[in-house]
Amino acid sequence: MARPLPSRKPAHSQSHREHSREKTHAPAPVRAPELPELDRLIHERIRLGIVSALATNESLSFNDLKRVLKTTDGNLSVHARKLEEAQYISCVKFFEGRVPRTQYRLTAAGRRALAEYLDQMEQWIRLTRAQ
8 A cells, every 4th residue: 555645845935935025126138239230132141152252353253153152053143133233243244155154243332342241240240259
């Protein structure tokens, strides 16, 4: 025959309840540092890769960018078009013999946008490390 278990004290003893009543204010909210707004157009991985690669090269072909970024034709086309519409890059299409070629260059506006983006990221890093 099983013996009954000894009774236990409730988890919330009277001293715990009294301590809870003493707390009359909530802790002060933690204030996050003001972070600069990042250029959403450049912040996306493939587009950042495109402008970064073009910043260190006078120009790159479509195939060069595709190889460097390890992406597909369609993905590169979509992202390059967005950068071109923003006038961050220029695109020249031509034929070498009978083979169509596409060449990209970073524009002055694209170079300024990248420099500003990098400054903003450096600010994010400094603020994050200061915490």
